[in-house]
Structure formats: C-alpha cells, structure tokens
Amino acid sequence: NRRNKVLTIDTMNPNVKNVEYAVRGPIVQRAVQIEKELREGVKKPFTEVIKANIGDAHAMGQQPITFFRQVLALCSYPELLKDNMFPEDAKSRARRILQACGGSSLGAYSASQGIDCVRQDVARYIERRDGGVPCDPDNVYLTSGASDGIVTMLKLLVCGEGASKTGVMISIPQYPLYSAALAELGAVQVNYYLNEEKCWSMDLSELERSLAEARKHCNPKVLCIINPGNPTGQVQSRQCIEDVIRFAAKEHLFLMADEVYQDNVYAEGCQFHSFKKVLFELGPQYSNTVELVSFHSTSKCYMGECGFRGGYMEVINMDPEVKAQLIKLVSVRLCPAVPGQALMDLVVNSPQPGEPSYTTFMKERTTTLSLLAEKAKLTEEILNTVPGITCNPVQGAMYSFPNISLPQKAIKEAKALGQAPDMFYCMKMLEETGICLVPGSGFGQKDGTYHFRYGHRSLLKHVITTSLSVKWASIPK
Amino acid sequence: NRRNKVLTIDTMNPNVKNVEYAVRGPIVQRAVQIEKELREGVKKPFTEVIKANIGDAHAMGQQPITFFRQVLALCSYPELLKDNMFPEDAKSRARRILQACGGSSLGAYSASQGIDCVRQDVARYIERRDGGVPCDPDNVYLTSGASDGIVTMLKLLVCGEGASKTGVMISIPQYPLYSAALAELGAVQVNYYLNEEKCWSMDLSELERSLAEARKHCNPKVLCIINPGNPTGQVQSRQCIEDVIRFAAKEHLFLMADEVYQDNVYAEGCQFHSFKKVLFELGPQYSNTVELVSFHSTSKCYMGECGFRGGYMEVINMDPEVKAQLIKLVSVRLCPAVPGQALMDLVVNSPQPGEPSYTTFMKERTTTLSLLAEKAKLTEEILNTVPGITCNPVQGAMYSFPNISLPQKAIKEAKALGQAPDMFYCMKMLEETGICLVPGSGFGQKDGTYHFRYGHRSLLKHVITTSLSVKWASIPK
Incomplete structure (x- = not known):
C-alpha cells in the first residue's frame, strides 16, 4: 500500500527524479531481459545480444595487459613476491606500491x-x-x-x-x-x-x-x-x-x-x-x-x-x-x-626499455591500439554503405555517432508510441538483430536529426552489415 | 590574484563549505605534518605518530585473511589458476567470480x-x-x-x-x-x-x-x-x-x-x-x-x-x-x-567446514576478533585509571569515547585560541605524545562535556598509560 510509504516517487528528491542516463537506460534494461529470454530458450532471430551501448573493453574481449595484472596479483597476495614466476620489474613495482600503503597492504x-x-x-x-x-x-x-x-x-x-x-x-x-x-x-x-x-x-x-x-x-x-x-x-x-x-x-x-x-x-x-x-x-x-x-x-x-x-x-x-x-x-x-x-x-609508470616486461607490454599495447584503430576505420566504412546512414570520420575515442535519416512514417509511428524516433529505431534494432545501441536522444542532438552511438569494441563485420541493412529494410517507408 | 578566479571560497557551493569531517580534519593534517618533520629529523618527545584517529585496521598491523587475498590474486591474474600453490577452494571461488564478470575479467x-x-x-x-x-x-x-x-x-x-x-x-x-x-x-x-x-x-x-x-x-x-x-x-x-x-x-x-x-x-x-x-x-x-x-x-x-x-x-x-x-x-x-x-x-561466502582453507581461515578470523576484544577491554581499563577520564564499557565496534573533565583553566585557554576545548586537548596530546585522537566535538556531544575517540587497533599498553598521564599532568590546573 503505497500511501503508507515514507519514500515515494512523489516525496523523493526531485533532482534525482530528473536524472537521465541513457547509456544504462531502458534499452539496456530490455537487452538484459532479452539475454535472459535467450538463456531460457526463447526463440529470437539472433543467438546473442551485442552490447554496443557502452565502452566496456574487457567485456567485449579486449585482453588485460599482463604486466598490470601481475603487479595487481603481487600486491593482493604479497606471498607471491617469493615466487619465481613473476618478472623482476613486476615485483619491484609491487614492492614500491605496497611500501606506500599503510601496513604495506x-x-x-x-x-x-x-x-x-x-x-x-x-x-x-x-x-x-x-x-x-x-x-x-x-x-x-x-x-x-x-x-x-x-x-x-x-x-x-x-x-x-x-x-x-x-x-x-x-x-x-x-x-x-x-x-x-x-x-x-x-x-x-x-x-x-x-x-x-x-x-x-x-x-x-x-x-x-x-x-x-x-x-x-x-x-x-x-x-x-x-x-x-x-x-x-x-x-x-x-x-x-x-x-x-x-x-x-x-x-x-x-x-x-x-x-x-x-x-x-x-x-x-x-x-x-x-x-x-x-x-x-x-x-x-x-x-x-x-x-x-x-x-x-x-x-x-x-x-x-x-x-x-x-x-x-x-x-x-x-x-x-x-x-x-x-x-x-x-x-x-x-x-x-x-x-x-x-x-x-x-x-x-609502465615498463621502460630495458626492463624485462617491456617487449610484451609494448606488443600488447600496440596490438590493442591497432585493433581499435582498425575497428574505427571499418565502422565508418561499413556504416556509410548503409542507405540512410551517414557517419563522420572517427578520429578518436571508441564510438561512432552516425546520423540516420528516418522516414516520416517511422517518425510518426514512434511518436504515436510516445518514443523518441531514434529510441524507436534502436528498440527495433535490438528486438530484431540483438544489437544494443544507445539512441542519439540520450546524448542530445539538433532537433529533427537522429543518431545512435555504436561502441567499436563490439564490431563484428558481418553482424553489423547484415543486421543494419536488414533493420533498415524493416522500417516502414 | 584571487579576485580573478572563477572559483573562490566566496563563489563556491556553500553546502560544501558547511561540510565538516573531523576524522580526517585539522588534527590529522597536523599529524601528517609531524610525521614529515620526524622523517626530516626534527626532534620530538616521541619517535612515531600513533594514528588512533581512524579504524584503519591493516595500517595498524592487522593481517589480511589469507584466503581472501589468494582469491583476489587469482582473480587479478587468472594465469595463477594453473599454479599448484593455491588451495582448490580459493581457485573455485575465483572461477565463480570471474565467470560472473564480463569477459571473465x-x-x-x-x-x-x-x-x-x-x-x-x-x-x-x-x-x-x-x-x-x-x-x-x-x-x-x-x-x-x-x-x-x-x-x-x-x-x-x-x-x-x-x-x-x-x-x-x-x-x-x-x-x-x-x-x-x-x-x-x-x-x-x-x-x-x-x-x-x-x-x-x-x-x-x-x-x-x-x-x-x-x-x-x-x-x-x-x-x-x-x-x-x-x-x-x-x-x-x-x-x-x-x-x-x-x-x-x-x-x-x-x-x-x-x-x-x-x-x-x-x-x-x-x-x-x-x-x-x-x-x-x-x-x-x-x-x-x-x-x-x-x-x-x-x-x-x-x-x-x-x-x-x-x-x-x-x-x-x-x-x-x-x-x-x-x-x-x-x-x-x-x-x-x-x-x-x-x-x-x-x-x-567464506570457507566452509570440509574445504581446504577452512581451518586457516577460522584461525585467522578468531585470532583477530579475540585480539580486538582484548584491546577493547584493555582500553577501557587503562583509560579508567587516568584521573579525569571516565570510559564506558566498550561493548562493540572498534573505539572508545571516554569523557574527559577538563579544568576551567584549560577551557579558558582553549577558548582564547578559538579552539573547542577537546580539540585543544587533542592537539596538545598530539604535539606532546604523538598520539592522534579525534576530539569529541567532531562527533557531537552534550554541551559542557568533552570527549575523544580512540581507535583500539592502535593500542599499545605502555604508550597509552604513560602518555595519557603525562598529558594530563601537562594541562595547567
């Protein structure tokens, strides 16, 4: 019985009520539901949800830097400092950090x-x-x-x-x-x-x-x-x-x-x-x-x-x-x-030339950065092949924010549902392809323009080309 | 030239200005300074600062639980899961946590x-x-x-x-x-x-x-x-x-x-x-x-x-x-x-009976809790031997909050300096003995009563008895 609560939607801090956070908003909540449905065996036109909504590198398969994780393990359990499996530079970094901590912990x-x-x-x-x-x-x-x-x-x-x-x-x-x-x-x-x-x-x-x-x-x-x-x-x-x-x-x-x-x-x-x-x-x-x-x-x-x-x-x-x-x-x-x-x-304070971990560190760092650069280029190219989508060159960061020109009919349909047109687009995209995007309205855009944010980390070429085309075709003209 | 700044003490958020946080307040800042002076060779009536201001267990020498740190090391650097040095229950906990993380990271x-x-x-x-x-x-x-x-x-x-x-x-x-x-x-x-x-x-x-x-x-x-x-x-x-x-x-x-x-x-x-x-x-x-x-x-x-x-x-x-x-x-x-x-x-979800880490875990847990209980008892006893200090039985948590009856002269002296009388007391205590306490005024107390908070973890019997008595004697009657 809601009337009896001290804290209700009507009595709570109105500033908090005004907060919006699209990156983890309704579309992401729906994505989590769909993942659950997939696990429960519900049939969908796809087998997994691609979370392109957030720049969550490791969740998308980016590997952690070995050196960083070795030092963190050493700091967590300093007994490992006695072990021979860790390179000396990892050990000395761990010792230095621990010395700066109260009680070396x-x-x-x-x-x-x-x-x-x-x-x-x-x-x-x-x-x-x-x-x-x-x-x-x-x-x-x-x-x-x-x-x-x-x-x-x-x-x-x-x-x-x-x-x-x-x-x-x-x-x-x-x-x-x-x-x-x-x-x-x-x-x-x-x-x-x-x-x-x-x-x-x-x-x-x-x-x-x-x-x-x-x-x-x-x-x-x-x-x-x-x-x-x-x-x-x-x-x-x-x-x-x-x-x-x-x-x-x-x-x-x-x-x-x-x-x-x-x-x-x-x-x-x-x-x-x-x-x-x-x-x-x-x-x-x-x-x-x-x-x-x-x-x-x-x-x-x-x-x-x-x-x-x-x-x-x-x-x-x-x-x-x-x-x-x-x-x-x-x-x-x-x-x-x-x-x-x-x-x-x-x-x-990463490994320096001459230190035992330097070569591996640089290799891992370079591989990841090149992969990200490649994905940025690829995303731009692919998105620009889809009719109705225009994507600016991606110069940096980890996202594309392409412009989508939605047909009037789709805009009308969205408005009838009380949804922002690009939210309508992204919701359909999620339901039909499993790709979870964040609509441009969550970031703000000029009135009358529509966008979505796409996190590069999740780029799988065939997925994005087919699904975006399919999606595009599925919007009533 | 202060006039030109955008953000000044006069233009900042007044609510933030009203915030007080005694546990890391002026007395702790002075303690940090004193530590620096000691390192620089300045002569003091003591050789180290005893930080009894905060319940910082590990900084005061409490040892981490081995099992916890083993699992954290395994989670940080999962390569260690291949190593034989870790007990099976630590490994299975780590695997379970990693499985629940995006990208197992x-x-x-x-x-x-x-x-x-x-x-x-x-x-x-x-x-x-x-x-x-x-x-x-x-x-x-x-x-x-x-x-x-x-x-x-x-x-x-x-x-x-x-x-x-x-x-x-x-x-x-x-x-x-x-x-x-x-x-x-x-x-x-x-x-x-x-x-x-x-x-x-x-x-x-x-x-x-x-x-x-x-x-x-x-x-x-x-x-x-x-x-x-x-x-x-x-x-x-x-x-x-x-x-x-x-x-x-x-x-x-x-x-x-x-x-x-x-x-x-x-x-x-x-x-x-x-x-x-x-x-x-x-x-x-x-x-x-x-x-x-x-x-x-x-x-x-x-x-x-x-x-x-x-x-x-x-x-x-x-x-x-x-x-x-x-x-x-x-x-x-x-x-x-x-x-x-x-x-x-x-x-x-700590080790259970029958698991390989159970015995060590229980031993470590019990030892720490007994030590804390012992210190609680000891603190109460010792504080009550000091004239002018009355300490309630410490039933739980990690602090004592004894009452100090300050002589009128000390109260006057404090007020002349614009200090709360118990801040004056604690400042003198810090300068003369190196013990860093938090004055009762930082926690609130009935008007006309004075206290300090003392964290048990830092209890060293001889330090507290001698120094509190010394301190007491040093306050002008």
Missing part, C-alpha cells in the same frame, strides 16, 4: 587525495606527455574513475538560485554523465552544439551564441569539453583548443577537460593535444590565470580496466582556499579504492 | 547494482545471519564501502525547502559522515542524544523529544542508527531495537541502520541483533510496512579491508518506483569497484 585506507607516490608518478607522466610543462603532485587527485572526479568538481562549482544559479556549458551531443550530474545538483545545463557538418568540430561562434543566451537566465561559469569526443569521436585541433582557452579566459569560465580517450587517436593528421600543454604554450597571461581541471582514467585506451574504477584529475590555478575545501570534500568518502590507485600508477 | 564494468552472483551470496548470508528471514537479492545493492550507500540513500530521501525540508535524525555522538552528507545535501540535521550515563543507550523519551522539537521547523522523515555504535561502542539490546522500530512505524520514519560493526561485539551478555531480524520478528504489521535500509562493508570486523571499498546495502519495503529511481541513480556512476565486490563476496 592494499587493504589500508590511503590519503584521501590518493597515495603520495602514485600522485608523484602521475605528475611525472603528465610532464612527459606535455613535453616538460611542470606538474605539481599536490595538484593531482586520484579518483574512482573519471566520473567521480567530474562529479566532485561540479559539486564544488554549483551554487545559487534563479538567475544566479550556476550554468555549466556542455557539448551536444554529450556524454550523459554531465547532464545527469547537473540534474542531480540542480544546476543549469547550457548546451553548445558541435558542428556535425564539420566532423563534430567545436565552433567559437556557437560557444558565443550559447553563452550569450545562457547569460539571460543563469550564471554560466563552467565550460566542459570532451576531447577526444564521446560520443562523437572527433579529435580537437590545436587551434581549436587555443580558441577555447582564449574564450574561457575572456569570458571568465572555469574549464573542465575530459581527456579520458587521450591514447585513442586514430585518424591520420590527428593528434592529441592536452588542454594543459596548450594553456602553457599560450604564455603566462593564460597559464597563470585560467582555471582548468583535466580528467583521465584507467577505463579506456589500451587498458580498458573499467572495473577497477581508477582515475585522476589535475587542477591548475585553483584557489588555495578552494583546494583545502576540495581535500575536505574528498575526505568524507575516505579514499578511492586502492587497487584502482595501484592500477593508475602502473598506467603512468 | 575484473576489469569489465559490472551491473550497476553489483554482480548478480555476489548479490545472491549476500542474500544467502543475510538469511543465515537472521535465522532464515528471507532476503531477496533484488533488494541488495553493492556499494563502495558503507559510506557510498549511506550517501546514496540520503540523496534519494532529502528534498523540500524551509519548514518542509527533510530532517534526518542522527545520534549524538555520531559518525561524522552523517553530518557531512547532510550538510552537503542541505538537509536538516536532527540530533538525538545517546545516554552516556546508561552506557550510551538510545532512550525512547529522547527520540520523542528530538522529533517533537524538529517538527517545529522541518519535516523529519529519516531515523539513522549506528549499531554497534561509532564512536561510542555500545551494542543495542533487542528490546531497544524493538522500541526504535515501533517508534519509526508510529512516527512514519524511514530507518537507516548502519551495521558495519556487526561482527565486533565483545562484552559478555551483548549480542548483535540486526534491525531486519527484529523487524520480521515483530510480525507482518511491521515487516510489511516499515522501510529499512541496512549497511555493511568489508572495512571493519575481522576483515579490515578498508582500501577495497567493498560494501552492500539491503533495502526493505522500498516502493518499487523508488527502487527504479535508485537503480537509475547508481547507474550514473556505472558500478562499484569490482575487486571490492569480489571481496564482499568472499566475506559472505
């Missing part, structure tokens, strides 16, 4: 900001990546995946009511963690649209339009960028990053750069430029003033270790008083999981 | 609610613990430690403004995660005082007073209980739990039972009773209506695996629509760290 809490020596290794990694731009370990905070860092930063930044409520600029299409976190915090989501015609590039004029619009009804103070893009797969040019930084400086915006796909750059002529490096190359008038936080994680790239929830963020030009508040805030949750911290350390 | 995301088979094992564990009261795995949510679950539940529950703002009743003294989470969410903290004279018991009349008072200015709808108590170490009687449940039913309150110390019960005549079991023993008029969430974790008891951030919560009588919202909410953060989920599984 992964089971002790770490400092809330993360283990000291891991933060130092992260700082050195960032310096190498950015051609020597200095990084202070005190600016590095270990997190539970990048999501945790992003939410923590937004928590610090969001305040005010009515017209003075914090506005946060996010790209459309976006990764729905952003919209979900903003809904939960009751902040104002300020959309700027990526330019699909120009390979999902970020246009300065659109940023200006979006900001001017937002200033009429809220206080926009944060600009979020995902580079390489999720779900759109673009890689920002150096020029574009410069423009964005100048724009943020001029407009007094706090920059949040989600750079978790920094190793996933495939297209020729494309290169990853970190916001931090470009910021410092612009000279002290920028590098001493613009507030920037950059996020990275162990979940993507060649590692794909999503389950460990490892990550870090680096804060630049953060007010010292705010830093003290940030440390206090992360203290309440005690610390990020220590195995994830250990893994983050291995990512930023 | 700890590196895949799990379902957001947690791995299916782990939730099933948790459900069976709860049923055994509660003498057969049924537990549905669908009601079990794996979490990143208990803190994560508590914050998630509060997030769902808190809403409203002004007089209709959600009030959350918490014990005073409390574990400061509660006050911190409530400050962050902007909820109203409603204090009910534990009765120090009656061994920190929970009095019905005090609950009634507190609730009546709160109803004048907010909408109290949640009652939080920590049993066994933190920081106060009491173990609630069955009668008391019955009273609390009847009170919650009558007053239409949502119950949150923090039961992370359920294996830490030492005092003779004391026994752990789960809120769920008592709820079901009260009959269907209660067991079908009262909304209850109970929390557990891998961090305390004989495991002490804080660093893995494992935990679960069980929700009882939650509205199905709210459950759907809860699943959506946890989806945004993808999943709790998978190694922590694996560890939680081992805790609820």
